[in-house]
Amino acid sequence: MDSTPLRVALVDDDPDFSRLIALRLKRGAGVPCKTTAFASGAAFVDALNGEAAFDLVFLDVVMPEMGGLDVLRHVQERRPDLPVVMVSAQSSIPVALEAIESGAQDYLVKGDDALDRVPVLARAAADRLALVSQIDALRQRLGDRAVAPEIVGESPEMAKVLRLVSQAVRGDLAIAVVGESGSGKELVARAVHRGSARARGPFVVLNCGAIPAELMESELFGHEKGAFTGAIARHAGVFEQANGGTLFLDEIGELDARLQAKLLRVLQDQTIRRVGGREAFQVDVRIVSATHRDLQAMVASGEFREDLFYRLVQFVIPVPPLRDRGLDVLLLAERFLKAVTARYPDLNARQFSPSARKALLRYGWPGNVRELKSAVERAALVASGVNVGAGDLRLGRSLMGEARTPAEHATHAGAESEIVPFEELKRLALEHALQICEGQIEKTAEALGITRSTVYRLLKKYEIEA
Structure with missing residues (x-):
């Protein structure tokens, strides 16, 4: 592995916990790490806006003046490719869901278990950097003319x-x-x-x-x-x-x-x-x-x-196939969105909402990159504001104005004589409501006539990412 150290930012108003993370990285990561501690979100944002560069960020949720979620949104605007791990002293499912929806890679609750996860996350970030470096080296070996810019x-x-x-x-x-x-x-x-x-x-x-x-x-x-x-x-x-x-x-x-x-x-x-x-x-x-x-x-x-x-x-x-390429879906989608807004100046700037990004990653893309390009161009044109939502993408049957309801999913699941288990119907209903409500838990609960806590319980039960 490359001996270049992994540049890790520790953003926390608790200097003791930052020191604990730095110690775990030094002793157990298995990759060289260079840590830089920031006592406030504002200090980190200033560094990011300047010349500072990082490969991984551990970011506390609760900090005075500028909270972790605000810092995360700034990172997503400036460096959407930068892995951010949110850290909190409390286990809060709503905060965790909001952090993940806003682009965080992971969410840790302070304690020994969290510290055990730190080296694993660092190695994953180092592996990703090594892969990107390998791809860049291959592109350079091929020369500027070799690879079409669309790849x-x-x-x-x-x-x-x-x-x-x-x-x-x-x-x-x-x-x-x-x-x-x-x-x-x-x-x-x-x-x-x-x-x-x-x-x-x-x-x-x-x-x-x-x-x-x-x-x-x-x-x-x-x-x-x-x-x-x-x-x-x-x-x-x-x-x-x-x-x-x-x-x-x-x-x-x-x-x-x-x-x-x-x-x-x-x-x-x-x-x-x-x-x-x-x-x-x-x-x-x-x-x-x-x-x-x-x-x-x-x-x-x-x-x-x-x-x-x-x-x-x-x-x-x-x-x-595109479905096997992981986060490449988002890289391609961003490229297509930028291209279509450049081609049609009246559209102004467009960006994908968290629900749209999630929909892009969940969808199976039977038409592969060609289908993705069409979906993004269509969504950019029909979106009513700056944010492109999941509904704007009109994936699957909804493209033809035939969005399939949970009942239709059940009906089409197999032969007409096939009985769909009741638990499967509940899971489909929850997924459908989440998509319509663009991942908003409160709206989903109201639409289904259940409490927010029930929504969270069902999300965990059916292993659905809201």
Whole structure:
């Protein structure tokens, strides 16, 4: 692990507890730590506004003049990526929920148990820093041109993708980018091209699933004038257009058997013949293909040629679905929100409310990054104020004006004859009310006709994060 010390801010008006945390970090963190104590929230905010930089903050909730939650809101505005752990002498579920909703990473109650958690939190912060450093190093190794600026992510999954891209650019092997629709396969293909020796050449894209089968041969290899009805001039196919560069064949699994054979022949000898033409000529093209389908299963079933499979799949780059990328969802959402407000100046500034951030992290994103981009752009346009709420995102069925109620969830849970347990109905009702009330406990309690304490009890029982 990097020997650079973890910079930890201890913000507490109780100097004794700050010293205890510093001692635990020194003795048990397992990573070098440099601690700086602040006796007030205002002093820490002044330091943060100046030249001071930190990697982790332990922040007391109750302090004179400027309380911990006020300091947390300031940190979220200035350094939303800075991990903050709230510390309090009292165990208060409402305060803890408010702290977490406002962006705190964790909430500790002062005592021996809290001190035992301190080294664990420090190691987690150090691991995250090491991962970010690794990603930055990979980007630098690839060079400024290598990675498309749209590739955003600090998760371990995206670190693996960047590592594979850095390896793929070294040679000229055929690359297969695999992943679900909307996960960003074309961005990865562009990154490979920009980081390779072919970066000065063209990057040409062909979606094999978007072209009718009868036109695909002409799109791939071109045609001569008069080759068929409507061929009023010579047309260069994508292989000819990509000569000296990279050809990205998206949805390669949609190619029919006849064209699979023709493509194999071109890949074997790097020569093409236009439709209606007599002369073959050489091309110099690197192939990057992509698919959301299981090509190996297609080979086994006879839908895809085995020899073509091995020609195309020399080096594989799996792209993870958005649901597996953790906090990358928020990084991408912030990027998209900033872009849409820049494109439409009348929108002014926009920011995600705590309930929206929670909704973004909870949702499964079946459409991946493409769906996230659409949801954020739509939410920015429909939001009535500065804050973009969870309802503005209109995730899932609510996009079509068909928000599913708990009863509908139960009805659609399985076969019509399936009986949904009563406890499951209660859990669904609570989750639905929380979403409608944007996570506000008091409003949720009123809407359900129960007390706030009952809401808190049910949240704990069903392990729901409010």
